[in-house]
Amino acid sequence: MTDVQPGSAQAVYMALRRRLSDGAYAPGQRLTEMALAADLGVSRTPVREAIGRLLTDGLVVPAVRGVVVAALSPTEAEHLFVLRADLEALAAELAAGRQAAGRLAPAEVDALDDAVDEVEAAVRTHDPRASAQANLALHRAIGAAAGNPFLEETLHRVWDRIAVTTVANLDDPHWAGAITEQHRAIVSAIRAGDPEAARSAAKSHIEAARRAYKPLG
DSSP, X not given: OOSSOTTOHHHHHHHHHHHHHTTSSOTTOEEOHHHHHHHHTSOHHHHHXXXXXXXXHTSEEEOSXXXXXXXXXXXXXXXXXXXXXHHHHHHHHHHHHHHHTTOSOHHHHHHHHHHHHXXXXXHHTTOHHHHHHHHHHHHHHHHHHTTOHHHHHHHHHHHHHHHXXXXXXXXXXXXXXXXXXXXXXXXXXXXXXXXXXXXXXXHHHHHHXXXXXXXXX
């Protein structure tokens, strides 16, 4: 069953971005208009438009036929993680500040705890793709809790560039096992309404992720 509206280039674009960030397509995998159109159950026209946007986003790169899923070089990964560390630190700080000010709903904080539990449960299944999806969902939830749509939009672009190779990295049992404790430290600081602790925990987590990251480019 298709997950997009027939003929909607925006829906096709969002569906393909979601699949890329979920690890449905592996770095270096070739994608063609025909195959994607058949997979999504749409015509090739919206797929062509969506691919053009994905090229601009840097999520795919041109190939002899179609495009291939982008893989980050070590230098690109380093640049992204430097940016990500500061952005996620700010997101956690803002989320904790909102909690301290009483502007974060209890349900939002509970959802963060639930998201941490979901990452832990996914890691226990030893399914790297499920772990990567749960991990990204938690980070997106923290970004949303920050309450700054411009920050969240920027984070989405950074996450999507990194996410296409996250599945391979979460196949590392040592790193996958370490992230739960780090996630709980971030969420605990947010729940406590401690912006400084939340910022520090988030930045430490992303810096640890950078050290564990294995670029595939």
